[in-house]
Amino acid sequence: MAPVGPGAIVVVGAGLAAASAVGELRRREFDGRIVLIGEEPLPPYERPPLSKEYLRGERDLGSVLVRPASWYGEQGVETRFGTRAVALDVRSREVVLADGERVEFDRALVATGARNRRLPIPGLDLDGVLDLRTAPDADRIREAAGRGSRACVVGMGFIGAEVAASLRTMGLDVAALDVFGVPLERALGPEVGRAIDSLHREHGVELHMGSPVAAIEGTGGRARAVTNERGDRVACDFVVVGLGVRPNVEPVEGSGIEVDDGILVDAHLETTAPGVFAAGDVARHRHPLFGPVRVEHYDNAIRMGVAAAAGILGEREPFADPHWFWSDQYEANLQVVGVASEWDRLVIRGSVEERSFVAFSLSAGRLVMAAGVNRGRDVRRAKKLIGREADAEALADEGTDLRELAGV
């Protein structure tokens, strides 16, 4: 029985979550009007390569598109690329575009993503201070890497760490600065962070950790060095800043839709305005396992997009994905499943020294996160264990097949 479909569906934002939702709507044979509105002039593309293969010049733009540019027309999806949506009127059920056009909707999906956070660091506006979110941003970093020989990376979260690794791989001298003691500490804690710290040091990155960046210094309007509050001064030809993101909630501000570090959505990805959904980096989702959480990763964007499409078409299945992502740095493949900002026990399986391990984070006896270096199989197998009571000894024992713990 075909479900009774909604009228026009407007998707605000044209990143991965949006593309995933649009694909799923058509896969489910929704044949009504779909309008896809994106601020960037490009059709939806995948961002993971931007800090890695695309940045290093190993893959071109065409190969990172989610779907060929022709797909949207073939599928009868109206696109407004290069167009910003400025407001969403939930009463008149219209999306207002920057050029004044108003696009009517019956159901809407907001998947506007996030943008890089700009902290009040003196010198941030100097030439040669770059950041990474879009393909043109990656182009600018690649061009700077071609001209210069020494890079400073400010912030050793996932973007900073991947950019540092890529720039080293491209042969540049790289220095990196961060307020945390080790890379990725904020996301994954100090134990996993130490393994990533030694990885970068072994590859010749000069790490200045544990002190906040004080300023970017320049001469003639161009960045020349970065200093931290401890007094380290690191000279470089250009700077890449990676200090986290803010969700792009502006189109829903003033609409009455509730916002709190992201657009609040319920377990089914619906906002506080009926018929308006949100997905991807912009959505703060009431997760059945983790509570309210806003996730800024690839796999989540795809899965949330699919789930939002299902919700738009009337399904009421809660979105309960355990959240999985990876990061590639040099030859190391890091994978993480679960979400946790704190835990009371850490169980290691494998060898941190040999960079072949999984760190299981337990909270009140339950597995809340598993972070592995060069242990993709174990991390994937741990997916089914997230949120469940954990047997710490069995997790640590290399002889245990994690699939058996999950009962599969």
Add this chain to the structure above:
Amino acid sequence: MTEFRTVGSAGDHPEGGLRAYEVDGEPVAVARTEAGWFAFHDTCTHNACSLADGDLEDGTVVCVCHGGTYDLRTGEVLAGPPPEPVRTYPVRVEGDEIQVGTEGSP
């Protein structure tokens, strides 16, 4: 006409498991599942990881590196970042011999 090459012993191949063999110099992964035997090129089309290092899940092989998920029968990408399907090969078991066809899907 595809020719079949013996790549290994069925008795040595783990039940429900994956193993990489070589066919005319090409690495080919063979999967033994409840639904039968499947063979496909052992290189993920995303970042060239070995698919034999991955996991078999519900008629798919999941790449260990980035979660690229292929249909065992067709090699089609069902999820994840791989840009292209993986080449599949005919496979049969004659006695104890695992035999893989030399001509895969395009």
